[in-house]
Amino acid sequence: MNRFAYLRPTDIAEAVRAIAADPSARFIAGGTNLLDLMKYEVERPTRLIDITRLPGLDAVEETASGGLRIGALVPNADLAHDPRIAARYPLLASAILAGASPQLRNAASTGGNLLQRTRCYYFYDVGTPCNKRAPGAGCPAIDGVNRIHAILGTSTHCIATHPSDMCVALAALEAKVHVAGPNGERTIAIGDFHRLPEDRPDIDTTLAHDEIIVAVELPAEGFAGHCTYLKLRDRLSYAFALVSVAVGLAMDGDAIGRARIALGGVAHKPWRVPEAEALLQGRPPTEESYAAAADRLLAGARAYRDNGFKIELARRAITRGLAQAASGTPQSQTDKRIR
Amino acid sequence: MANGETYFGTARGRVDGPAKVTGSARYAAEFAAADLAHGHVVSAAIAKGRIAAIETAAAEAVHGVLRIFTHANRPGTAWRDARYRDEVAPPGSPFRPLHDAKIVFSGQPIALVVAEDDATARYAASLLRVRYAAEPHATDLERQRGQAYVPRRKRTGIAPPPKPRGDAQKAFDAAPVRIDHEYRVAVEHHNPMEPHASTVIWEGDGRITVHDKIQGVQNSLGYITGVFGLSQKNVRVLSPFVGGAFGSGLRPQYQLFLAVMAALDLKRSVRVELTRDQMFTLGYRPATIQRVALGAAPDGTLQAILHDAIAGTSTFEDYQEVVVNWSSLLYHCDNVALTYRLAQIDTYTPADMRAPGATLGVFALESAIDELAYAAGVDPLEIRRRNYTRTDENEGKDFTSKELMECYRLGAERFGWSRRSAAPRSMREGRELVGWGVASGAWEAMMMKTSARAALTADGRLEVATATADIGTGTYTILTQIAADALGLPMESVTARIGDSALPHSPVEGGSWTAASAGSAVQAACRAVREKLFSAARAAENSPLANADPSHVRFVNGRIVLAADPARFITVADAMRAAGLERLEEEATASPDSATQKRYSAYTHSAIFAEVRVDAQLGVVRVTRIVNAVAAGRIINPRTARSQIIGGVVFGLGMALTEESLPDHALGRFMNHNLGEYHIPVNADVPAIDVIFVDEHDDKASPLGVKGLGEIGIVGSAAAIANAVYHATGTRVRSLPMTLDKLLPEKPAGRA
Ligand SMILES: Cc1cc2nc3c(=O)[nH]c(=O)nc-3n(C[C@H](O)[C@H](O)[C@H](O)COP(=O)(O)OP(=O)(O)OC[C@H]3O[C@@H](n4cnc5c(N)ncnc54)[C@H](O)[C@@H]3O)c2cc1C
Ligand code: SF4
Secondary structure, eight states, X not given: OXXXXXXXXXXXXXXXXXXXXXXXXXXXXXXXXHHHHHHTTSOOOSEEEEOTTOTTOSOEEEOTTSOEEEETTOBHHHHHHOHHHHHHOHHHHHHHHXXXXXXXXXXXXXXXXXXXXXXXXXXXXXXSXXXXXXXXXOOTTTTSSOTTSOSSSOOSSOOXXXXXXXXXXXXXXXXXXXXXXXXXXXXXXXXXXXXXXXXXXXXXXXXXXXXXXXXXXXOSOOOTTSEEEEEEOSXXXXXXXXXXXXXXXXXXXXXXXXXXXXXXXXXXXXXOOHHHHHHXXXXXXXXXXXXXXXXXHTTTOOOOTTTTHHHHHHHHHHHHHHHXXXXXXXXXXXXXXXX | OOOOOSSTTSOOOOTTHHHHHHTOSOOGGXXXXXXXXXXXXXXXXXXXXXXXXXXXXXXXXXXXEEEEEETTTOOOOOOSGGGGOOTTOOSBOOOOTTOSSEEOSTTOEEXXXXXXSHHHHHHHHHTOEEEEEEOOOOOOHHHHGGGOBOOSSOOTTXXXXXXXXXXXXXXXXXXXXXXXXXXXXXXXXXXXXXXXXXXXXXXXXXXXXXXXXXXXXXXXXXHHHHHHTOOGGGEEEEOSOOSOOTTTTSSOOHHXXXXXXXXXXXXXXXXXXXXXXXXXXXXXXXXXXXXXXXXXXXXXXXXXXXXXXXXXXXXXXXXXXXXXXXXXXXXXOSOEEEEEEEEEOSSOOOXXXXXXXXXXXXXXXXXHHHHHHHHHTOOHHHHHHHTBOSEETTTTEEESOOOHHHHHHHHHHHHTGGGOXXXXXXXEETTEEEEEEEEEEEEEOOOOOEEEEEEEETTSOEEEEOSOOOSSSOHHHHHHHHHHHHHTOOGGGEEEEOSBTTSSOOOOSOTXXXXXXXXXXXXXXXXXXXXXXXXXXXXXXXXXXXXXOGGGEEXXXXXXXETTEEEEEEEHHHHHHHTTOSEEEEEEEEOOOHHHHHHEEOEEEEEEEEEEEEETTTOOEEEEEXXXXXXXXXXXXXXXXXXXXXXXXXXXXXXXXXXXOOEETTTTEESOOSTTTSOOOOGXXXXXXXXXXXXXXXXXXXXXXXXXXXXXXXXXXXXXXXXHHHHHHSOOOOEESOOGGGGOSSOOSSOO
């Protein structure tokens, strides 16, 4: 771990000024990702700006439009167990509880979760090349150990995935990210927040270096009656998703009214295809309808050496997730039997 | 002087439990000294080649850095290979850290940065710039299998495959039912909770005290004195507590070399602790490619067994373990051909890992037997009974005892095997396919020459001591039980001391031999004390035992009692006082009986039953029930014994479903070198594990009648789970771990 200066600003404006002044400064919240990256020498910030004491970022509040505004410092565990989240946005609660461990969820913040970095093995190992860590160095994952890597939206520069579970639910819920920078606040739709690697895999998101996440806003619609978060992984708990699917449905009698589907573990960002969701509108909740949506979601998926199975696995996960949501029997995160 | 057994055979909590949960039990990296310096290891980024240059200037400039050791400036050490060869080293030329510019495996230590504190050492280490002259490496066993060879020099203690019997190929060709497949198991790393570490305390007078994470302090002692030319009297190695090892602590690891080297050079105390990532640069369970071909009569009776294994080893040592011999040990068969070969790859030398060899060989064999059962239409449990053998056909010996048949019976009964429906995919519950599988397990019941000391003091306290280790197995507890019984003392009056090289000789703690070996030695030492004590008691003035013969007395509750009239006794304290004894100390050595060993083979056995539930579409496996019936002679402590079996089963579950060190052959490096991505089973993966200890009388395997339990729990586990998965799904997975991609019903493109 390199040597760094440590700052603890007292308000958001001061935090923003501090980060704007130093291109190699980093905010630190729960530290569950950043400290690991520092120990591995992947991140070598000159300055750590501790935002955990900033006022006003630790509450979950009602919004005028009937949604909830979640402060960037709300711990993942508190969020998942917030009664309003559990009742109105069970999809989000479930996705959070599917991730990490209780200890990590206690420490991890809402803002940090959005900005957690890929779990690509090479990215974490400075003994290997990696375009995301060192632009231009090459990507050994493309022809290497890529069982956990992306099948959608990849580039010739990087095939890493975004590892968050929470963000997959946020994508399905069409959350908004409120950020503050030197020029004031702005709002980024969750779908625009994470980006595809293209030729700049070193840039994960559209957040500027001098901006801070202040809140995540959930719209009123939480799909509480018909949702699920189904996560498939290499052991029954405490592993990142090979494939995950977040589904929210608004049923219209016996048919599907509106559908939201987001995939995790398959791309550099939570993967949504509005056309696939549109295919479900007005359709009966049948395997046939689900298969059509799955095909559309996975159109263009590409298999690398070890991860071809993800295409078929994702197809099945989508189908199952839609069935769980439609029947109102969401996946439990404690009982490991898949419903 | 027969003594009743108060503690032997009873369930007891760990005597070292309170020390462990309160943190007063200290581990190798937890010892400190006023002058302690900290070393951080720098690991090679390439698998093969040379170090062209290491630029150390930037690191040296960091305040607090004391010295940076590389091949270019390291102090001199012994020249001959023999000096580096530890007790359990395989044949070959042991790796010498920082020896020269040559790199022979990825992650090889190439520098040690020593600083005043750990953070500074680590930071400075990150400033080193290394330039390599890389050479092409080969790390893929699949590609090297063509180069496989039969190791010329055999590893001590590892039986080579038995001579062929009959004509296996001919019998196989003629057999009406045949099975012939390849089986693979991925590389696994031990991953004990406690990372490897050594703290060397510079005592200032030429002596060093070394706190090492090791399964045998005297192995480290021999290594240090050999390599650094030190006298035994100037080095003491301590390892009273070991936070798991599973074989990774059998051989001295490179951090020991580096810590001692730095301490001697700097003349101050030094600690070197490996990072979790560096734990993946140590020895590992080698990958294997095995072919098992079985020929049988229509009723499943074996007519031919062919088993070939190719295992990876390093380019500098021929690591060997017993992989194939189990195939002709577990079943009767007249036509047997077993072969075991090695192929060199550019990695570190593999290492013994819990039930080394057996886990691999028995997985392949017990999968193949299962396949044969389906091919012959015979129940998988029945086919095992039908091919049962009462003798060790490899060696032509009788067993000291073998209650495997009883394991099958009791295990099946507890599991409810008779309710199993034969056909694959025939037991379904909702979306889940249910499968039941069985496998047998075996492990050698060894005993090794071991010495122990017992010292009784006038206050009625007993201390027993031997240099062995407790890697979490319960050694402290069982030695206390054995000693307490031998002298009729309460367990609270007995202290066991281990993990100190100054104590009487003990081999490394491994091979499941410690209970039988250290236990027998402690018992022998206690008996020697008892004899002396009895003489003293008899000679005491007005002794109620004056005319008693040793066979007339019993040692109970701190008293020596006339068996015929328990009201007549003398207390241990009185007997000692009468004889003017402050302390009675005896040392004894227990050795296996060579005449018995010539005539008999000693093995533990198990029958393990597994239930899995597999999501029919998604391939997600849940293990929902395990019954493991074990025949291991006498059980000293059913509680610690059960823990050993449970731990073994969980280990086997990991092997079956989750554990795999993923190599990048282009880089010659394992890539998932952390516990986030190397998946050890977590609680959610582990079902209730029902352990049965089958009654087994054995008066030959060891003086105590015990056989050892550390390893048998894992053997057979992976096969039982794989067999259950087949029964559930109809998909036979012949390469471990059975990750869900291998169970997706239609195999998509990608991974084979
Ligand atoms: C072993 C392990 C297993 C895990 N398993 C899972 C899993 O299964 N699923 C899952 O989803 N996650 C998992 N995680 C990841 C975990 O969810 C993240 O590490 C966590 O959410 C990060 O939050 P944090 O507050 O600790 O972020 P930090 O580590 O403090 O920060 C992460 C990044 O975000 C930046 N940052 C933080 N807050 C702000 C802000 N308000 N504004 C701007 N920038 C900010 C920091 O500068 C840093 O770059 C796992 C982590 C570990 C270590
Ligand atoms: S996939 Fe991306 S993160 Fe991984 S090695 Fe390639 S460039 Fe780096």
